[in-house]
Amino acid sequence: MVGSVDLEGTELSTVPSFWECREYQRTVRRVETSNxxxxxxxxxxxxxxxVERAYAANLKRWSSKWLSFLDSGLEYGSGASAWKGLCVEADAVSNAHKSVQTQLIDELLTGLKHWQKEHFHKTPLPPHALKEAKLFEQDFEQAQKPWAKRLRKVYNGKKEYHQACKMERSLQVQVQNAKNDPSGTPEQLKKMQDKLKKAEKEVERTRSNYTNALNDLDAESPRYLxxxxxxxxxxxxxxxxxxxxFKCLFMNMQQALNVTLKVK
Structure with a gap:
């Protein structure tokens, strides 16, 4: 049973769980984490x-530098052809990495920001909380409120019952001591016994309240769940x-970063 309590006095579980009061906050925070x-x-x-832009720019500069050097004529024939081939290849790779940069920004980043804007909305006033998180929090609070009210009655009933039991045990000891005290008077003993009877009635009253509170909590639990x-x-x-x-975006990003598909 959610929020059940042992009538004889075992403590409620101290291990936080989703079902305890306000522990739904962890679930609400997940919305904020998603944003x-x-x-x-x-x-x-x-x-x-x-990174792609800088690498493309460096390759482009490198290719241009050594193509310009080739114009000096110091290298010739097949050597010049191989030299030029390396520079042309670098220029093509540079264009491919520039294409990666463009796709990352124009498609993936723009798409992500658009998706985020559609799914997360902030309140206009400080602290500019997420509306989605606020709505979930309100709905959780509304669902938990009746159950939490009954749980508080269980806590209070348990406390009163244990205090009454403690008082009863104390008076039982005092009555027994009064009976064994030769210097005590019958009036003192009767007064002590009257207090004990009153304490016993209080135990029954608080026990009944505690039991009723537990039953109310039990009855509320199915709706609460x-x-x-x-x-x-x-x-x-x-x-x-x-x-x-995100899974789709990661796959698209992996494809976008595959330079071999872009080198011409």
Missing amino acids: KLCNELAQMIQERAE EEMTKVFNRTQEFERERLTY
């Missing part, structure tokens, strides 16, 4: 595009969509 991953992946693509699962499944679908898009 951050989009930013990080965009930076990764941007940096790789810069169902509603929380509905919201969780929506967050799962949201994350699954991101993973599917």
Whole structure:
């Protein structure tokens, strides 16, 4: 049972789980993490595009430099042909890497930013939280609120019951001591026994309240599980969509980086 408590006083599990109060925050944060991953992946693509641009530019300069040197006429014949071939090949590879840069920026990076813009929206006012995360949080909170209210009653009922039991045990000892005390008076003993009877009634009252609170929590649990699962499944679908898009993007990026398909 979600949030069950042993009537004899075992503590609630202290291991955090999705079903405990506000532990859904970890699932909500996953939405924020997904948006951050989009930013990080965009930076990764941007940096790789810069690497491709710089390499293409260096190759282009290298090819131009040594083609110009060939114009000096110091090399001739088949040697000149081989020399020129290396420079022409470098120029073609440079164009291929420039093409990679263009594809990374114009297709992949632009596509990623467009996808991110469609799936993540920030609130207009500070701290500019993600609307999607805020909505999931509100839905989780709404689903958990009735259950959490009953759980608090269980905690309070448990505390009162244990305090009443503690008082009862203390008075039992005092009554027994009063019976064994030769200097005590019958009036003192009766007064102590009256307190004990009152404490025993308090134990029964708090035990009944505690039991009722547990039963209410039990009755609420099926609805709680169902509603929380509905919201969780929506967050799962949201994350699954991101993973599917990223997988497709990684495949396209791998293809874009295959220079052998671009060298002419």
